[in-house]
Amino acid sequence: VILLVAFGSIIAMGLSIGTALFGLAAGVALMLGVASFASIPTVAETIAVMIGLGVGIDYALFLITRHQDNLRTGMPVVDSVAQTVATSGSAVVFAGCTVVIALLSLGVAQIPLVSALGLASAIAVVAAVLVAVTLLPAFLGLLGHGIMRLALPRFLRPHRQHGLGMWARWAGVVRRHPVVVTVVSLVALVPLIIPVFSLELGQE
8 A cells, every 4th residue: 555655556566566576586486595505494584585575665666766757757768767777776786785784794693593584584685686676677668658557546646746745744844843843753752662671681
């Protein structure tokens, strides 16, 4: 539902989820290959699936949103896909590399289970990045302007011009009443902090 509102199109929403699932399948296949010569616990696959699906959809969101914006400005499909991969695609690769480094760094703890969790999750992220910068742009090129099909009603579509839409109005409220918004936020958040002082931590 969130993706549908963000993209304003059922086709775009389905493409983001579909490519993320394909990347997830590729990541699980790679994991099974690695598991043939390395010990990867079952729980690692579950965590890797969650992380892989999350980053897969996130990276697709970057690329599809940029592509839609390019098409709305009248840019040809081929040029739009090329620019999308050159800009948002490079951001996806950078973000993916950062996540992979962070996950592999779990090995510093020298706890075999934690290291295996990091390795499995890193494999899923690598697969998600590769799918985002190869398969997804190919589909964007094949669909062309069809990425805009099955659109939501106009009043539900996201506004691409600055200063319009619900979030722009909310930003205006925050800008006009910063003290009130800060107080209300603290009233909501401070009670959530209280349980921290009575937590009993096990393996950090």
